Amino acid sequence: TTVRMLAEKALDLVRELHRSLDGTMPPYNEDKIRQVLEEMQTLFDQNKDKAHFAAEGQTNLLSAIQLRHAAIRRNKRCLLAYLYNRLEQIKKMRWEFSSVLPSDIKYNMCEQEVQWFNKYNRLLANYMRSLGESGGLDLTQDMKPPKTLYVLVRCLVDHGEFETQDGTTILLKKNSQHYLMRAECEHLIRQGILEHIIQ
Amino acid sequence: MGEELNVSDILQGGNGVNEEDDDDDDEEAMTAPEVLQKLEEAWMNEKFSPELLPVKSNLVECMLAQINAMETNIENAKKADLRISIHRMEIDRIRFVVSSYLRHRLAKIEKFTSHVLQEEEKRRDTDAPLLSDAELEFAKGYEANLKSHLASTALRHMPTNAATFNDKEMAVLPDLNSYVFLRVNETTENVLVEEATVDVGEEIMDFEKGDQHIMMYKPISSLVESGAVSLI
Numbered sequence: 001t002t003v004r005m006l007a008e009k010a011l012d013l014v015r016e017l018h019r020s021l022d023g024t025m026p027p028y029n030e031d032k033i034r035q036v037l038e039e040m041q042t043l044f045d046q047n048k049d050k051a052h053f054a055a056e057g058q059t060n061l062l063s064a065i066q067l068r069h070a071a072i073r074r075n076k077r078c079l080l081a082y083l084y085n086r087l088e089q090i091k092k093m094r095w096e097f098s099s100v101l102p103s104d105i106k107y108n109m110c111e112q113e114v115q116w117f118n119k120y121n122r123l124l125a126n127y128m129r130s131l132g133e134s135g136g137l138d139l140t141q142d143m144k145p146p147k148t149l150y151v152l153v154r155c156l157v158d159h160g161e162f163e164t165q166d167g168t169t170i171l172l173k174k175n176s177q178h179y180l181m182r183a184e185c186e187h188l189i190r191q192g193i194l195e196h197i198i199q
Numbered sequence: 200m201g202e203e204l205n206v207s208d209i210l211q212g213g214n215g216v217n218e219e220d221d222d223d224d225d226e227e228a229m230t231a232p233e234v235l236q237k238l239e240e241a242w243m244n245e246k247f248s249p250e251l252l253p254v255k256s257n258l259v260e261c262m263l264a265q266i267n268a269m270e271t272n273i274e275n276a277k278k279a280d281l282r283i284s285i286h287r288m289e290i291d292r293i294r295f296v297v298s299s300y301l302r303h304r305l306a307k308i309e310k311f312t313s314h315v316l317q318e319e320e321k322r323r324d325t326d327a328p329l330l331s332d333a334e335l336e337f338a339k340g341y342e343a344n345l346k347s348h349l350a351s352t353a354l355r356h357m358p359t360n361a362a363t364f365n366d367k368e369m370a371v372l373p374d375l376n377s378y379v380f381l382r383v384n385e386t387t388e389n390v391l392v393e394e395a396t397v398d399v400g401e402e403i404m405d406f407e408k409g410d411q412h413i414m415m416y417k418p419i420s421s422l423v424e425s426g427a428v429s430l431i
Contacts, residue, residue, distance in 0.1 A: 037356045044358035076361045079353050080369070087348065091309075116348045123340040130333040131301070132263035139305070142298045146291040149284055166278070183291055 006043075006071040010036045010078030017085055025089045028110035033079065040075045043068040090117050094124070095140055097190070141186060151182045153194040162188075234261045235293065240429050242300040247380070247430035248423060249416055250373040251307040251315055253327045254334065262297050266290055308334060312342045313370045327424075375417040383410040385427045391418055 013032055020026050047068050054061045090113060093101055099121045106114065129136035159172035165184055172178075177197070188194040229237070238258040245252055269290050273283050308315055308330070316338055319329045330338060346364060354362050383406040392414060395401035406412075406428070422428045 033353070037353070040361065041358055044360070072358065072361055076353075076357060080349060083349055083352055084345075087345070110352070112348055112352050116344055119344045120341070123337055123344065127305075127333050127337040132260065132267070134267055137263065137294075137298065137301070139298050139302050142291070142295045145295055146288065149288050149291070181287070183287075 006067075007036075007039070007074040007078065009039065010075045010082075013082040014078050017082055021089075025086065025105065025108055027108040028086070028113065030110065033082075036075050036079050040072050043072050043075075086113065087116060091120060094121065095143075098140075099125075141183075146182060149181060150179050151185070151189075152177065152179055152197045153185060153189065154197055155193070156195050157193055159188070159193050231261075231265050234258055234265075235296075238262055238300065239296060240426075242296050242303070244423055244430045245300055245303045245307075248420075249375055249377045249379075250420070251304060251311065251318075251329055253322075253329055253424065254304070254331045256331045259297055259301070262293055266293055266297075304334065305337070307373070308338050309341060311371050311373055312338055312345070313366055314372055316342060375420065376415050378413055379416045379419075380411065380413050380431045381419065381423075381428045382431050383408050383412075383428050387422065387427050390422070393418065 009032055013029060013036065016026055016029065047065050050061050050065055054065055090101075090105075090109065093105060094117070101109075101117065109117070124139075128139055131137040131139075155172045155174055155176045155178070158174050161169050162172050163169050165181060170178055170180075172193070178194075185194055189196050238255065241252075241255045241258060269286050273286055273290075276283055315329060319335060319338075322328050349364075354364070386408045387406045390404050390406050391401060392404045393399070393402040406422075411431070416423075419428055423430060
C-alpha cells in the first residue's frame, strides 16, 4: 500500500480549481468530494475509538488524536473552499452573460449548483426591480463608463429587424454595419450578435 | 434620514439638469447637480473603501428620479433638437455612476455577508443603517442560499463535530488596514494616524483642507463616514 499524506485529495480539489481560474470551470468532482468526506469519517471514527483510552490516561495517544482532528479540519476547509469558489465562478457568469447559462457551462455544474444559481438570479432580480420608481434598474448593464453616445457595430449573424429608440427599423443582416446608440445595443454586443468596431 | 433633498422644483423644469435653482426653501435643499456631486463622492468612497459604508439611499433615489424626468423631457422635445444628444449622454453617465455605486456595494455584501449582517444588526435603529431595506433582504437571502448549498453538498455528510457553520472560522472580514488615498474636505486637527505600538508612540497629524494623503484606512474610517475626508 502507498502511504498518502492526510487531506491530499482535498488539496487536489483546491489545486484543480485554482488551475482552471482563467479558463473554463471543470466538472463538479463528485467522486473526489465523496473520497474526502469518507476520509473525514474514517479519521473521526479512529479518534472516537481512541478517545476513551486517552481519557483513561494513555496520554501517548493524544498527539495522534490531535493530528487526526487537524486533518479533519483541513479537509473541511479545503472542501468548503472548493465549493465556495465554484459558486464564485458561476456567479461571475451571471454578470458576464445573462440569467441563462451557456449549456457547456451548465454541463459542468451539479444539480445543487444549478439550484443555487437559480436562487441567486431570483435574489438579484428582486433587488434590481426594487430600485427607483419605474420598474427597477438593471445593474448588469452599464458595466463600463460611457465613452460615446453612438457606436459603430458589425452584425455577426442574421438577427432580423431591430427597432431603434426613435422608431426607425433596421435590418440586422450578417456583415452589415450600423451606427447605433450604445445603450440600446449593448446587450446585443454582449450576446455576440453585434461586434463593436473600434476605430 | 433627513428630508434634505428638495428637488421637486428642478424635476418640473423642462430644460435639463444644469440650471442653478434659486431655492428659497429651507437651506438644506440641494440642486440636482449638487446631489450628483454628492453621489459621485459616495461612489468613490464606496469604490476605494475596504469595508461597506452606510447606504446613501436618498442620493440614489433622487438621481434615478432625475433620469426619469430627463427621459420624459427628451420624449417631449422636438426630434432634431441638438440638446437631446447631450441629455442622452448625461443620462448614460448618471446611470453609470448609480449602477457602479450599487454594484460595488453588492460585491461587498456578497463578500462579507455574515459580517455585514452582524454590523447591520447593531445599526438598525440608528439613523445611519448600513443597508437599504432591499439590500438587507438580498443579504439575508444570499446568506441563506450559501449556507443551504454548503450544507447539502458537504456539511451534511461530515462527522458531527465538523458538520456545522462556525461563523468565527468562516466569516470573511474586510481588511481595514489596507491603504487608501484620501483628500481632506474639512480641516481636522489631532487626527490619530497610527496607534501606539510597543516600539513606536502614537502618531498624530493635523489635516488641512485640500491635503492629500495615502495611509491606512482604519484610523480615518470615521472621517470618511462624516465626510471630513473623501477617498480618491
